[in-house]
Amino acid sequence: MKVGSIFRLLALVLLIALLLRPETFAGLFALFAGPRQPPIYNQGSLLELTLNHLAIVGAAILASTLVAVGLGVLVTRPIGAEFLPLSRALAQVGQTFPPVAVLAIAVPVLGFGTAPTFVALFLYGLLPIFENTLAGLTNLPPKVTDAAKGMGMTGWQRLLSVDLPLALPVILAGVRLSTVISLGTATIGSTVAARTLGEVIIAGLLSANTAFVLQGGLIVGLLAVLIHDGFSALERLVLARNGQAGAAAG
Amino acid sequence: MSVVRTAKAAGRPNWLVFDKLGVLIGVIAAAGVMLPFALFRANRIVAGEGRGLAEALPSVVSAVLIGALVIGFMGALFRVAPSVKLVAGVLALIGLAISIGWSARYLTPPEDTLARVSPAGGFWLLVLAFALLVADALIRLRPGPWLRITALVTVGVAVALLLWSGTWDDLSILREYANRAPAFWQEARAHLVLAFGSVAMAAFVGVPIGVLCHKLQAFRTVVLNGLNIVQTIPSIALFGLLIAPLAWVAANVPGAAALGISGIGTAPAMVALFAYSLLPLVSNTVVGLQAVPASAVDAAKGMGMSGSQRFFGIELPLAFPVILTGIRIVLVQNIGLATIAALIGGGGFGVFVFQGIGQTAMDLVLLGTVPTVALSFAAAVVLDALVELSSVRRRR
Known part of the structure; x- marks a missing residue:
């Protein structure tokens, strides 16, 4: 674990340096750029694109968490039990829609830009969180309930002070999975003109400049690794606080 | 998967109790009937104008379609056996599939190769509503693996037949296909x-x-x-x-x-x-x-x-x-x-x-x-x- 945390720290430092002082790495990226090509993305600020990227992903995941946890709670109560099998099947069918298709279908309705990307990320985020909420709420230790x-x-008291806190680590694992997937998927949003890091990658593809592709991919990859670790740490914290430490896994 | 059987309220027979999911399906279907059924565009790029159920189809056909939709609607709303729900939902979907092709033929002016007719929001909502009904009935019937594959093949054959028969030929997506x-x-x-x-x-x-x-x-x-x-x-x-x-x-x-x-x-x-x-x-x-x-x-x-x-x-x-x-x-x-x-x-x-x-x-x-x-x-x-x-x- 020690070597791991040094590695994470390095990743964080690298990410910050890449965003604040990208020109430091010009020499390195020049190896991948053509002779007359700029080694560092020059059509906008990497920092601004990264913040925009994170904002879209954050907003979409927040929305899918609210909806998915709400639905998960609803279908595990007696009043919504009739919807449980169908909602589970629907969430799975939803996952067979490719992200590009969701984007493309959303464009005529919502126009180009951030809105269709938000919708696609929101829909894509639902399944893992919903599935994990169900798993968390249906596998509670019977002794405790x-x-x-x-x-x-009362039902509400049990839900808020027993069921949800106990299911929280599993729900968080779902949120982590959705967030990591969305970080990558958001880059596709740039095909419909959303301001995300995909812009850097697509600019690289269009001008055959591998340095751009590498920069965009590297930043997204670093973000994903760091956010993944952040959520994992949060899950361990919650497990420890709940006294479920023995059940901790992965 | 406990399907909650609401107690027979006030001595009504079991099937007369509203199905909760059915109410949701009914609301979606009702919205679908209100919204435009087909979208007519003078060419493939311009914005379209919606046509409601009544104007998108010849009156006889729209009457038949509404009949099929009502059957699906009843199947959704009442607590009947899943197999009955399945048949009702499939009937409504078949009615929708055939009538959207009909609507495209009906709305496209003769000899006009530029005009495009595509399904509009109302059609998609109706399809969603009855697809939900069919999906829910299928899940409750718990078909085995072979039955599921058979159902998939049947749907595939049905779609292939619709494509082959030319029912959908005037729909915009098939016009794009015909071009390439x-x-x-x-x-x-x-x-x-x-x-x-x-x-x-x-x-x-x-x-x-x-x-x-x-x-x-x-x-x-x-x-x-x-x-x-x-x-x-x-x-x-x-x-x-x-x-x-x-x-x-x-x-x-x-x-x-x-x-x-x-x-x-x-x-x-x-x-x-x-x-x-x-x-x-x-x-x-x-x-x-x-x-x-x-x-x-x-x-x-x-x-x-x-x-x-x-x-x-x-x-x-x-x-x-x-x-x-x-x-x-x-x-x-x-x-x-x-x-x-x-x-x-x-x-x-x-x-x-x-x-x-x-x-x-x-x-x-x-x-x-x-x-x-x-x-x-x-x-x-x-x-x-x-x-x-x-x-x-x-x-x-």
Whole structure:
């Protein structure tokens, strides 16, 4: 684990340096650019694109978390139980839609830019969070739920102070999965003119400049690794606080 | 999966109680009837004008369609047996499928080759509502794997019949198809080669790597961490990054170019899809092998089976359903991802999607999207059924 954390720290330093002082790496990226090509992305600020990228992903994941956890809670209550099998099947079918297709279909309705990307990321984020919410809420230890019932807690009290906190680590794992997938998928949003890091990659593809492609890909990859680790740490923290440390895995 | 049976309220028969999901389906269907059914455009680029159910069809046909929709509506709303719901939903869907083609023929002025008629929001909402009904009925009926495959084939045959009979010929998406039929089949072949070829390659490489990872702990950590990092690279970047090395290989390795390896086109797309497929395959192989019960391995040892006999006779067959699940995941994923290959000249249905985005021609986008979605849906259904078949055999 020690070597791992040094590696993460290096990744963070590299990311910050790449965003604040990209010209430091000009020599390195020049190896991948053509003789007359700029080694560092020059059609906009990398930092601004990165922040925009993170904002779109963050907003979409927040929305999908609210909706997916809400639905997961609803279909595990008696009132929504009739919807459980169908909603599970729907979430799975939704996943067979390629992201490009979702983007392309959303464009005529929402216009070019951020909106269709947001919709695609939102829809894509739903399944992992929904599945994990279901898994978390249906695999609660029966001893604990029985004890809560025996104490005379109402449905709402059980949900808010027993069920959800216990399911939180599993739900967080779903949010982590969705976020990492969305970080990559958001780059495709630039094919419909969303301001994300995909712009850098596509500029590289269009001008056959590998240095651009590498920069865009590297920043997205670093973001994904760091955010993945951040969520994992949060999951461990919640597990430890819940006293579920023994159950910690992956 | 406890379907809550609401108590018979006030002595009404059980079927007269409203179905909660049915109410939702009813609301969606009602909205669908209100919204325009078909969209008429003077040519493929201009904004369209919606036509409601009554004006989009000859009055007799719209009356028949409304009849079919009412049957579907009743099937959704009341607590009848799932098989009745299924029949009602299928009837409504068939009515919708035939009438949208009819509407296109009816709305297109004779001899007008530029006008386009496409399904509008109302049609899609109606399809969504009754597809929900059919899906819910199917789930409650719990069909076995063979029945699911049969249902899929039946739907495929029905769609093929509709296409062959020319019912849909006047719809805008088929007008786009008619303009570029040879290109469509060429890209279809490219798409299939990319998706299935990369998964086949990944299965040949990934499963042995998974087996090695299962045997060697140190190797497992390194390989799984490495593959995890590959997964974080965005797909368009990975496609782009492979252009340079493959162009170098094509230029410097004798015979490589003759094999069709080049910087742009199929080769980098294939390698990228292959790289994305490895992680799910390797990790599912490891998980599957680890889940083999120790008692089974011990029993095999007790019977005097050699190491390789145990592996091929016991461990691998027991892990097979999990490995197959990995193949299902990557196949569905790669059918979708292959659309992006078009960005680097790799072909596939993505060609139409990106051309359509570029020309803001929605019909062209749909020409690329619909087959992709249909393909990944069919792949998911078939492989899910295969996974179930292989695990049923295991349990016996």
